[in-house]
Amino acid sequence: MEKAKRKEKEFIARRQEILEEAEIIFAAKGFHAATMAEIAQGAGFAIGTLYQFFHGKEDLYVSMVIEKLQRMYQEIRDAVQAREDTLQKIEALVKAYFIFVENNAGFCTFFVRSDGATLPDVSNALKEQMIDAYLVQIQFIQGVIEKGIEEGIFQPDKARDYAYALSGIIRGIIYDWLVGAHQGSLAGKTELVTDIFLNGVLIDQKNKR
Amino acid sequence: MEKAKRKEKEFIARRQEILEEAEIIFAAKGFHAATMAEIAQGAGFAIGTLYQFFHGKEDLYVSMVIEKLQRMYQEIRDAVQAREDTLQKIEALVKAYFIFVENNAGFCTFFVRSDGATLPDVSNALKEQMIDAYLVQIQFIQGVIEKGIEEGIFQPDKARDYAYALSGIIRGIIYDWLVGAHQGSLAGKTELVTDIFLNGVLIDQKNKR
Amino acid sequence: MEKAKRKEKEFIARRQEILEEAEIIFAAKGFHAATMAEIAQGAGFAIGTLYQFFHGKEDLYVSMVIEKLQRMYQEIRDAVQAREDTLQKIEALVKAYFIFVENNAGFCTFFVRSDGATLPDVSNALKEQMIDAYLVQIQFIQGVIEKGIEEGIFQPDKARDYAYALSGIIRGIIYDWLVGAHQGSLAGKTELVTDIFLNGVLIDQKNKR
Amino acid sequence: MEKAKRKEKEFIARRQEILEEAEIIFAAKGFHAATMAEIAQGAGFAIGTLYQFFHGKEDLYVSMVIEKLQRMYQEIRDAVQAREDTLQKIEALVKAYFIFVENNAGFCTFFVRSDGATLPDVSNALKEQMIDAYLVQIQFIQGVIEKGIEEGIFQPDKARDYAYALSGIIRGIIYDWLVGAHQGSLAGKTELVTDIFLNGVLIDQKNKR
DNA sequence: GATGAATGAGGATTCATTCAT
DNA sequence: AATGAATGAATCCTCATTCAT
Numbered sequence: 097m098e099k100a101k102r103k104e105k106e107f108i109a110r111r112q113e114i115l116e117e118a119e120i121i122f123a124a125k126g127f128h129a130a131t132m133a134e135i136a137q138g139a140g141f142a143i144g145t146l147y148q149f150f151h152g153k154e155d156l157y158v159s160m161v162i163e164k165l166q167r168m169y170q171e172i173r174d175a176v177q178a179r180e181d182t183l184q185k186i187e188a189l190v191k192a193y194f195i196f197v198e199n200n201a202g203f204c205t206f207f208v209r210s211d212g213a214t215l216p217d218v219s220n221a222l223k224e225q226m227i228d229a230y231l232v233q234i235q236f237i238q239g240v241i242e243k244g245i246e247e248g249i250f251q252p253d254k255a256r257d258y259a260y261a262l263s264g265i266i267r268g269i270i271y272d273w274l275v276g277a278h279q280g281s282l283a284g285k286t287e288l289v290t291d292i293f294l295n296g297v298l299i300d301q302k303n304k305r
Numbered sequence: 306m307e308k309a310k311r312k313e314k315e316f317i318a319r320r321q322e323i324l325e326e327a328e329i330i331f332a333a334k335g336f337h338a339a340t341m342a343e344i345a346q347g348a349g350f351a352i353g354t355l356y357q358f359f360h361g362k363e364d365l366y367v368s369m370v371i372e373k374l375q376r377m378y379q380e381i382r383d384a385v386q387a388r389e390d391t392l393q394k395i396e397a398l399v400k401a402y403f404i405f406v407e408n409n410a411g412f413c414t415f416f417v418r419s420d421g422a423t424l425p426d427v428s429n430a431l432k433e434q435m436i437d438a439y440l441v442q443i444q445f446i447q448g449v450i451e452k453g454i455e456e457g458i459f460q461p462d463k464a465r466d467y468a469y470a471l472s473g474i475i476r477g478i479i480y481d482w483l484v485g486a487h488q489g490s491l492a493g494k495t496e497l498v499t500d501i502f503l504n505g506v507l508i509d510q511k512n513k514r
Numbered sequence: 515m516e517k518a519k520r521k522e523k524e525f526i527a528r529r530q531e532i533l534e535e536a537e538i539i540f541a542a543k544g545f546h547a548a549t550m551a552e553i554a555q556g557a558g559f560a561i562g563t564l565y566q567f568f569h570g571k572e573d574l575y576v577s578m579v580i581e582k583l584q585r586m587y588q589e590i591r592d593a594v595q596a597r598e599d600t601l602q603k604i605e606a607l608v609k610a611y612f613i614f615v616e617n618n619a620g621f622c623t624f625f626v627r628s629d630g631a632t633l634p635d636v637s638n639a640l641k642e643q644m645i646d647a648y649l650v651q652i653q654f655i656q657g658v659i660e661k662g663i664e665e666g667i668f669q670p671d672k673a674r675d676y677a678y679a680l681s682g683i684i685r686g687i688i689y690d691w692l693v694g695a696h697q698g699s700l701a702g703k704t705e706l707v708t709d710i711f712l713n714g715v716l717i718d719q720k721n722k723r
Numbered sequence: 724m725e726k727a728k729r730k731e732k733e734f735i736a737r738r739q740e741i742l743e744e745a746e747i748i749f750a751a752k753g754f755h756a757a758t759m760a761e762i763a764q765g766a767g768f769a770i771g772t773l774y775q776f777f778h779g780k781e782d783l784y785v786s787m788v789i790e791k792l793q794r795m796y797q798e799i800r801d802a803v804q805a806r807e808d809t810l811q812k813i814e815a816l817v818k819a820y821f822i823f824v825e826n827n828a829g830f831c832t833f834f835v836r837s838d839g840a841t842l843p844d845v846s847n848a849l850k851e852q853m854i855d856a857y858l859v860q861i862q863f864i865q866g867v868i869e870k871g872i873e874e875g876i877f878q879p880d881k882a883r884d885y886a887y888a889l890s891g892i893i894r895g896i897i898y899d900w901l902v903g904a905h906q907g908s909l910a911g912k913t914e915l916v917t918d919i920f921l922n923g924v925l926i927d928q929k930n931k932r
Numbered sequence: 933g934a935t936g937a938a939t940g941a942g943g944a945t946t947c948a949t950t951c952a953t
Numbered sequence: 954a955a956t957g958a959a960t961g962a963a964t965c966c967t968c969a970t971t972c973a974t
Contacts, residue, residue: 142957271476
């Protein structure tokens with residue numbers, strides 16, 4: 097069926113247009129202050145049409161956040177998996193995070209501030225999905241570190257702590273960059289972050305010999 | 306005037322009661338979902354009474370956040386200043402942060418999620434005040450590090466970066482602890498954090514000799 | 515576009531229904547005591563629907579008053595312009611005023627009592643618009659009198675004073691009729707009013723010769 | 724009892740201070756927009772104290788209006804009764820009206836606009852008292868005219884109509900003066916008004932002989 | 933008597949959602 | 954399928970009135 101296919105395609109395209117407008121509006125105003133009318137208008141659809149694609153405001157919000165988040169994590173994982181060397185993987189991880197944030201400052205600002213607790217009870221769905229996605233990401237980082245441990249470049253037993261620590265440093269720096277007026281290049285801090293992290297957890301090589 | 310003094314005291318006490326209830330409700334529901342009626346009820350006052358102490362919902366919210374934040378920063382600075390040695394100051398800093406968060410998990414959870422952007426325009430006041438308070442804190446940390454640099458235990462020129470990095474690690478770990486279900490002792494991670502930070506920025510002494 | 519036209523028509527019809535109900539409620543209770551819920555209910559719409567047609571309570575109120583006032587003045591001017599003779603114009607003016615008031619006693623009662631000063635600042639718009647409309651009306655009356663002066667039936671130089679005087683008599687009689695329980699025919703007082711006015715400003719013809 | 728007398732005096736003095744402040748505030752803002760707090764503050768008393776003198780806001784309002792109105796009517800009657808001649812009584816009546824209005828523009832503006840209908844149902848008391856006072860006044864004017872009829876200077880049978888007409892002209896002119904920005908002297912229009920009225924209702928003397 | 937802090941009922945307004953076209 | 958007018962629940966804030974001091 098040619099026709100069904102085209103319909104399917106159009107449906108996804110429209111859905112995406114709505115999600116993109118939603119991201120802009122939600123990022124600018126937060127969940128409550130954003131209105132469906134505004135999003136509909138911005139996306140060039142009638143209000144009612146939004147309800148053909150999403151069950152309601154909350155569904156739209158949750159879908160937008162989760163799908164974007166998944167894309168971010170995927171992008172980062174792809175960047176890391178493109179490298180062979182563990183240390184290069186670490187660097188790629190940091191850089192990929194930073195680049196994504198730089199390219200999606202609006203979304204990330206909003207995300208950092210985002211107020212899951214405000215959502216109606218039902219929407220614990222969002223919190224849970226976000227945490228799930230985050231845990232998957234942490235486990236991915238942990239995997240990279242465990243490989244490093246096997247290679248003898250990280251101290252053993254602390255893979256999990258280190259994963260959180262690395263994520264912590266990255267998020268901390270991102271937070272600062274977002275809250276401070278996005279000054280300077282975030283990607284430019286890759287080496288700084290990597291260095292702090294590595295020279296803390298890396299069994300010190302430079303002074304050893 | 307004995308009487309005026311007692312009145313003053315009572316006024317402050319009542320105000321505090323309201324702030325405490327507000328913290329609970331705002332933390333549980335976020336700014337928008339929280340209602341003045343709920344806060345009034347919880348604090349044991351009539352709705353109108355809240356307006357004797359605060360100009361409106363937003364003023365109540367902003368006051369609560371800022372005053373709590375100031376208290377947190379003050380507590381941390383006090384803990385640091387009680388120490389002489391730079392390395393002990395660093396440790397005290399991390400520990401004080403963690404202890405405050407553990408004792409104020411509700412507020413902090415809410416704070417991490419808090420959605421400044423959602424507030425009406427006036428309330429950029431909040432964002433600005435929060436950022437100002439944070440910058441003061443960062444400068445305080447920077448001061449500690451600069452003292453360390455003078456003492457020759459940190460690499461020169463990077464005090465500012467290191468301050469952000471340390472704050473970043475701390476906040477990252479806190480974020481993880483808050484988002485993850487507050488599992489384990491946060492204060493117990495003091496050494497871990499201190500070690501990661503120090504063995505990254507400290508001119509390595511243990512391998513030197 | 516047939517459809518757009520029908521929509522337009524319906525919109526105006528609904529708007530009118532709301533205005534009519536608003537007139538009844540505002541006339542019965544005054545601006546503050548009237549509630550939007552009451553007006554909505556009376557007009558057979560939901561509360562929210564009122565806000566599709568008017569920006570708020572004040573806009574509804576101002577629109578109602580101004581549009582009615584304009585209609586009144588227009589009706590009166592039409593009646594006057596249908597006559598050729600100056601004295602007949604005067605009589606038509608008085609009668610048209612009285613007939614309008616008789617047919618719109620509710621509105622006029624409210625109007626006489628209406629409390630512009632109570633409205634929020636914005637609504638000085640109302641006061642100004644009302645005064646403007648009134649001044650236009652006074653000038654219209656003045657024009658009629660000036661024509662009479664040219665014809666030699668009124669004393670010269672006093673067109674403006676006479677216009678205010680005639681309007682004053684008319685409004686005075688109306689006021690009495692409205693405040694007193696609408697007793698008797700107001701239109702029936704046309705001759706009385708005309709006679710008092712004319713035999714005061716008219717260069718007396720009957721006794722002259 | 725000396726003491727009781729002094730107390731009585733003080734009570735009346737305080738009551739008067741409140742009434743005077745109430746007049747200012749009510750005139751400036753209307754019944755609803757005026758607040759008891761404002762009036763109390765302006766008068767230099769505590770809110771609660773107002774309730775020692777008046778049963779509530781409405782009582783304060785009604786008392787203020789009625790007492791002022793009575794004073795106005797009394798002043799006018801006094802001025803008229805000071806004259807012997809009927810035509811001079813008429814002139815004194817018009818002038819006294821105008822002088823009172825000029826001296827009490829604030830109150831009168833408010834009075835013209837005053838929105839009796841807005842008051843809670845109970846307050847029909849006000850409407851009734853105002854109408855009663857007005858009717859007494861009309862009857863007083865009617866009495867003056869009847870005396871003129873007996874003297875043969877006014878047409879018989881129309882005393883009542885003429886009283887309303889005269890009151891109408893006066894109120895009309897006052898209304899114009901109040902609505903228009905109080906421009907010019909109102910008292911200066913005494914002759915104009917008297918002339919229009921007299922040369923309308925007076926059996927024309929000047930052309931007769 | 934005087935005070936003024938506390939009370940809480942009452943109403944304008946917004947906006948997610950529905951459903952007739 | 955798309956539309957968008959109509960809906961009405963939900964909540965902030967004001968201010969007359971009370972009453973303990």
